[in-house]
Amino acid sequence: TAEAQRLKSLPKAEVHLHLEGCFDATVIAQWAKLEGVVLPRPREDLFKFSGLADFLGFLDLACGLASTKERLVELSYGLSQRLADNGTGYADVIFNPTHWHAWQGRLGVMLEAIDAGFKEAEQDGLPTVGLCVSLLRTQSAEAAVELVESLSAMRHPRVVALSVDGNEATAGRTGPRFAEAFRRAGHAGLRRTVHAGESSGPEGVWDAVTLLGADRIDHGVRAIEDASLVEMLANRRIPLGVCPTSNLVLGVYPSIQEHPMERLRQAGVLVSVNTDDPALLGTSLMEEYRLCRQAFGWTDDVTKAMAHTSIEASFANVTVKAHLL
Ligand code: ADE
Ligand code: ZN
DSSP, X not given: OHHHHHHHHSOXXXXXXXXXXXXXXHHHHHHHHHHTOOOSSOGGGTTOOSSHHHHHHHHHHHHHTOOSHHHHHHHHHHHHHHHHHTTEEEEEEEEOGGGOGGGTTOHHHHHHHHHHXXXXXXXXXXXXXXXXXXXXXXXXHHHHHHHHHHHHHHOOTTEEEEEEESOTTTSOOOGGGGHHHHHHHHHTTOEEEEEESSXXXXXXXXXHHHTTOOSEEEEOGGGGGOHHHHHHHHHTTOOEEEXXXXXXXXXXXXXXXXXXXXXXXXXXXXXXXXXXXXXXXXXXXXXXXXXXXXXXXXXHHHHHHHHHHHHHHSOOOHHHHHHHX
């Protein structure tokens, strides 16, 4: 349709997208068969999740199947293809090493394989990707510092940020557990992004900013429950990487009408539109824009402004940004 064409050609970036969320059902079924792994549900129900905990358990299973370098290359190349299909010029891609069981203790080799897929894609004219290497929310302070030390030693040019994802509701308030790791990441020249305000309330967002020095918040939508937090995010221009369909599918909000995206935008918070885990959640970036336009009545000008914010909020280097803007 004409609207789809316009959304595709809109210059935009995606800032909240997990490599772990880019497995197609066919790929999972195929690799599971090759590995002799029995899937937990029949194929047609494979992506029916009961909530975030169930979803994260499934990520472990899917990522566990990617046991070879070729499979990692296929996944990262496929992600770049997905970006191109949506007219996305650049993406910050979150990659959480803890989910990939075949690669434990081999971060360097794993990064090289993922990087190889992205490089091949770029050489084929597909969009540029930066990696945000992620801690799992339930990890220890020591494991967090160890990851940052490894990243600092490698100085891999693909890696642009340190991230935290996972379930904030399982281990209670994280508080300052990752503060030292984030401080060191900043020293090493990495940007900082934190999942908060999804499975935590506003207190998780406060902690991300005040204890971890977050440059950006992934989700952050539950900030809406605290007016002083909304004001702080707007004043300090800390962007939120919002994922509407993810919040609906994983049960953060019962309907798009109750989703706070539009209220946050009108309060002056820098919100952007993202997919989180597009394959597993059955969405795409164009579909997220379409959903928001329909639900919130965004005009073409508002839509353009949102796409502009996504580029500004990204960790793309100045050359890539200038090219996109
Ligand atoms: N990892 C992948 N998607 C996630 C989400 N929505 N929340 C927390 N961790 C995640
Ligand atoms: Zn996420």
